[in-house]
Amino acid sequence: MHSITLNGQVYELDVPDDMPLLWAIRDVLGFTGTKFGCGISQCGACTMHLEGMPIRSCSTPVSAATGKNVTTIEGIGDDPVGRQVQKAWVDVGVAQCGYCQCGQVMSATALLQRIPKPDDEAIEGFMSGNICRCGTYNRIKTAIHQAASKLEEE
Amino acid sequence: MKPSYRNFNLTNQTLDRRDFIKGVGATGALILAANWTWAQEEERKYGGEGMPGGTVEDPKVFVRINEDGTVAITCARSEMGQGIRTSLALVVADELEADWDLCRVEQAFGDQDLYGNQDTDGSRSMRHWFMPMRRCGAAARAILEQAAADQWKVAVSEVRASRHKVVHQKSGREIGYGELAESAAKTPVPSDEAIKLKSPEDFRYIGQEQTLNIDGMDMISGRATYGADLRFDDMHFAVVARPPVFGSVVESFDSSEALKVNGVVKVIEIEGKKAPSEFHPLGGIAVVATNTWAAIKGREALKIQWSASENDGYDSTTYRQAMEKAAQNPGKLIRNVGDVDQALAQAESKFSATYYMPHIAHAPMEPPAAIALFKDGFLEIWAPSQAPQVTRQRVAERVGLPLEKTRVNVTLLGGGFGRKSKPDFVIEAAELAQQFPGRAIQVQWTREDDIHHDYLHTVSAERLEAGFDAEGNATSWLHRSVAPTILGIFAPDQVHQAGFELGMGFNNAPFDIPNMRMENPGIPVHVRVGWFRSVSNIPRAFAVQSFISELADEAGEDHKEFYLKLLGKNRQIDPREMTDDWNHGENPKLYPVDTGRLRKVVDTATREAGWGKKLPKGRGMGLAAHYSFVTYVAAVLEVEVLDGGTLIIHNANMAVDCGPQINPDRIRSQMEGSCVMGIGLATTGEISFAGGKAQQSNFHDYQVPRIPLAPKKIAIHLVDPGKGVELGGVGEPGVPPVAPALCNAIFAATGKRIRELPIRDQLG
Numbered sequence: 001m002h003s004i005t006l007n008g009q010v011y012e013l014d015v016p017d018d019m020p021l022l023w024a025i026r027d028v029l030g031f032t033g034t035k036f037g038c039g040i041s042q043c044g045a046c047t048m049h050l051e052g053m054p055i056r057s058c059s060t061p062v063s064a065a066t067g068k069n070v071t072t073i074e075g076i077g078d079d080p081v082g083r084q085v086q087k088a089w090v091d092v093g094v095a096q097c098g099y100c101q102c103g104q105v106m107s108a109t110a111l112l113q114r115i116p117k118p119d120d121e122a123i124e125g126f127m128s129g130n131i132c133r134c135g136t137y138n139r140i141k142t143a144i145h146q147a148a149s150k151l152e153e154e
Numbered sequence: 155m156k157p158s159y160r161n162f163n164l165t166n167q168t169l170d171r172r173d174f175i176k177g178v179g180a181t182g183a184l185i186l187a188a189n190w191t192w193a194q195e196e197e198r199k200y201g202g203e204g205m206p207g208g209t210v211e212d213p214k215v216f217v218r219i220n221e222d223g224t225v226a227i228t229c230a231r232s233e234m235g236q237g238i239r240t241s242l243a244l245v246v247a248d249e250l251e252a253d254w255d256l257c258r259v260e261q262a263f264g265d266q267d268l269y270g271n272q273d274t275d276g277s278r279s280m281r282h283w284f285m286p287m288r289r290c291g292a293a294a295r296a297i298l299e300q301a302a303a304d305q306w307k308v309a310v311s312e313v314r315a316s317r318h319k320v321v322h323q324k325s326g327r328e329i330g331y332g333e334l335a336e337s338a339a340k341t342p343v344p345s346d347e348a349i350k351l352k353s354p355e356d357f358r359y360i361g362q363e364q365t366l367n368i369d370g371m372d373m374i375s376g377r378a379t380y381g382a383d384l385r386f387d388d389m390h391f392a393v394v395a396r397p398p399v400f401g402s403v404v405e406s407f408d409s410s411e412a413l414k415v416n417g418v419v420k421v422i423e424i425e426g427k428k429a430p431s432e433f434h435p436l437g438g439i440a441v442v443a444t445n446t447w448a449a450i451k452g453r454e455a456l457k458i459q460w461s462a463s464e465n466d467g468y469d470s471t472t473y474r475q476a477m478e479k480a481a482q483n484p485g486k487l488i489r490n491v492g493d494v495d496q497a498l499a500q501a502e503s504k505f506s507a508t509y510y511m512p513h514i515a516h517a518p519m520e521p522p523a524a525i526a527l528f529k530d531g532f533l534e535i536w537a538p539s540q541a542p543q544v545t546r547q548r549v550a551e552r553v554g555l556p557l558e559k560t561r562v563n564v565t566l567l568g569g570g571f572g573r574k575s576k577p578d579f580v581i582e583a584a585e586l587a588q589q590f591p592g593r594a595i596q597v598q599w600t601r602e603d604d605i606h607h608d609y610l611h612t613v614s615a616e617r618l619e620a621g622f623d624a625e626g627n628a629t630s631w632l633h634r635s636v637a638p639t640i641l642g643i644f645a646p647d648q649v650h651q652a653g654f655e656l657g658m659g660f661n662n663a664p665f666d667i668p669n670m671r672m673e674n675p676g677i678p679v680h681v682r683v684g685w686f687r688s689v690s691n692i693p694r695a696f697a698v699q700s701f702i703s704e705l706a707d708e709a710g711e712d713h714k715e716f717y718l719k720l721l722g723k724n725r726q727i728d729p730r731e732m733t734d735d736w737n738h739g740e741n742p743k744l745y746p747v748d749t750g751r752l753r754k755v756v757d758t759a760t761r762e763a764g765w766g767k768k769l770p771k772g773r774g775m776g777l778a779a780h781y782s783f784v785t786y787v788a789a790v791l792e793v794e795v796l797d798g799g800t801l802i803i804h805n806a807n808m809a810v811d812c813g814p815q816i817n818p819d820r821i822r823s824q825m826e827g828s829c830v831m832g833i834g835l836a837t838t839g840e841i842s843f844a845g846g847k848a849q850q851s852n853f854h855d856y857q858v859p860r861i862p863l864a865p866k867k868i869a870i871h872l873v874d875p876g877k878g879v880e881l882g883g884v885g886e887p888g889v890p891p892v893a894p895a896l897c898n899a900i901f902a903a904t905g906k907r908i909r910e911l912p913i914r915d916q917l918g
């Protein structure tokens with residue numbers, strides 16, 4: 001039995017230790033905001049925060065999250081940085097199909113939590129683990145800059 | 155058990171008009187496949203009317219006024235990132251004089267008789283549905299005006315709908331749409347003459363600069379519903395082991411170890427179909443479990459004996475040699491103007507080159523996935539489908555249910571790019587669901603499944619030869635195109651390309667050259683080849699636009715001037731004169747190939763890019779232009795190649811003439827995405843085969859662009875199409891010019907000519 005705190009709520013998970021967090025949360029708990037894209041830490045679609053650290057949940061076993069705090073896209077709007085990132089994403093019209101965007105928002109939030117005013121190079125470095133097949137990269141950059149400015153104003 | 159489901163945020167149409175449905179319609183894709191020989195001119199229909207099911211503009215099908223004042227607009231095209239749920243709804247809302255904030259979008263299920271054609275492909279949604287949706291919105295507005303006039307007992311000519319209410323100016327009375335909902339529902343649809351379209355200067359949403367996305371917030375908060383996102387009580391999850399080589403089948407299998415995996419419920423064989431396998435599943439062994447992880451683990455524990463296949467020998471190296479050899483020799487004659495042989499024999503100078511482009515995989519971020527529930531003899535499906543009506547028809551046929559016992563709901567698509575026009579993955583879910591009555595079954599493809607079992611973009615060798623007279627004028631053009639055809643999934647022994655493949659930048663090359671010949675030498679098909687965003691336009695643009703750059707370089711002329719000279723005087727060419735009877739399905743009289751519009755996008759893109767300006771050492775600019783999906787696009791890329799071969803793309807300027815621009819922001823976003831996708835297929839896109847098996851499996855070896863490879867700046871320039879021009883496509887025409895513009899820029903920067911994609915380590 002694994003007990004994890006997901007977006008502030010405690011859940012008991014009766015699953016094998018090695019089940020990736022992604023599947024435990026999507027299939028067993030039924031929160032499907034986090035997406036599956038590759039299963040091998042290549043695409044970032046499954047990005048969650050584990051104790052505030054961005055992780056690839058497709059490759060993180062449930063056992064690594066036992067007794068810990070997990071934030072998913074469903075909860076990121078409660079974070080002031082996450083909320084500003086979401087707002088910027090809508091303003092700039094980043095999303096095309098949107099499938100990668102939950103992961104992008106989770107990574108971008110983690111970036112701004114660490115580097116409040118990233119330059120293009122820092123954005124490219126931090127965000128290069130998140131693939132967008134629709135090719136929204138330029139708007140992602142614009143939106144991150146916008147969120148950073150708004151957060152600075154706050 | 156009463157299944158309840160959660161997470162379904164995409165409101166589906168609930169209107170059920172099955173009672174009124176005419177006979178069971180036939181099928182999108184087969185008709186499409188049969189279309190390479192067109193019907194006689196007099197019976198030929200074009201545009202939306204030429205599609206199976208045609209168009210529908212009945213406001214009672216697409217619009218519902220709710221008593222709370224909201225307006226529900228139905229979208230019958232699939233959302234896959236192009237923004238169509240927003241853009242079509244904006245068109246209806248504008249004509250309806252509705253306030254966007256009070257509009258909701260409902261997603262149609264697959265039903266061609268009710269909604270008309272639903273094939274979300276071919277860059278056709280706005281092109282074919284702009285006018286029907288305008289008329290639909292205008293008719294709904296007329297209904298509301300009539301309802302208000304009836305209520306006030308005044309002439310309808312005295313009332314006017316404006317901004318979500320109807321106003322009677324004389325008396326100063328006004329009434330909101332919500333209050334009219336009930337009476338409007340009983341008001342008949344007005345006659346055609348009573349429907350008045352708004353005048354374009356009164357548009358509030360159509361053609362306006364606005365950044366809107368009806369699903370925008372849902373998409374970034376985890377609320378949006380994609381193919382794998384519904385959750386039912388006690389649902390099961392399945393993955394399928396499919397044949398490693400196309401055409402191979404299960405000879406025997408042992409499921410005993412798989413069944414021991416914690417969570418695995420059942421192992422079931424799915425039948426494949428011998429080629430041509432159309433949209434049928436590949437067949438294989440499904441592992442059904444209580445969660446996806448258990449299903450994946452179970453599949454790893456399967457022992458399967460696969461049969462030999464006639465495609466075991468498919469090998470990309472030898473196949474390429476065969477294609478290039480075929481391109482050296484005459485093939486099926488497609489277009490012939492003047493006498494190319496004689497002109498080449500007399501030419502002062504000649505030049506030839508062959509360009510190769512491998513298979514590529516769509517790899518939408520969302521791998522194929524679908525959910526099916528078979529309950530009380532009724533099969534309901536939720537799937538990210540580009541063609542829900544075709545899916546419904548194929549599913550019904552395959553599981554042996556009448557059409558009216560099936561329903562295909564459309565979720566959001568996490569990218570489609572043509573992959574999700576083919577319902578093989580949905581049929582898998584349907585078949586499994588039949589074995590678990592009352593229980594929802596989700597089929598999940600892993601990324602490896604997706605890469606190994608895609609309906610791949612074709613592989614191609616394009617050979618070009620041109621001859622020039624003493625003054626440097628082009629006198630001859632010989633183009634041979636060799637590529638396995640999409641027809642291979644529909645019919646046996648197909649070696650030549652279909653009209654819809656030829657008409658993608660091959661026979662319809664609009665150059666002013668007196669002697670031209672196009673040939674299509676045959677080559678057999680060994681895999682499932684399908685439509686990939688922009689289809690055959692990609693290798694054609696790569697070959698033709700690279701070749702022209704090479705010719706300009708040979709002649710010592712500026713590439714842009716040289717290209718415009720080849721285009722010749724501004725003229726409108728009937729595509730049929732170039733043997734292109736297909737013309738992207740559009741009426742050749744309304745949609746001639748217009749070299750003036752092509753010239754204009756070239757002028758715009760080069761001007762905006764600062765074509766000809768001096769660049770720092772190691773940098774170069776490259777141009778390419780292409781006409782496809784009845785839209786004109788030119789791209790200029792500015793690149794830098796560092797020592798060691800690292801590529802930096804500094805600027806991309808793309809000029810687009812897609813006719814009237816309905817939702818400019820989404821046109822730009824499609825072009826930005828096309829630019830990145832074009833860069834990806836040019837730099838790293840390749841699926842290769844050895845021993846009949848795809849050699850790549852996931853994003854580590856099938857690489858797609860990441861953020862550092864995107865151009866540092868992308869500027870999209872929307873060109874004024876001028877008056878009287880019809881709508882063009884948007885989703886696809888941006889892709890083709892990108893790869894050649896990139897390769898031409900690399901040549902300008904380094905002197906290195908790329909004739910083979912992907913570029914990968916050719917710069918190192």
Ligand code: FES
Pocket residue numbers: 035036037038039040041042043044045046047056057058059
């Ligand atoms: S699904 Fe986890 S990184 Fe791709």
Ligand code: FES
Pocket residue numbers: 095096097098099100101131132133134135136235519568569
């Ligand atoms: S928006 Fe479609 S994959 Fe990123």
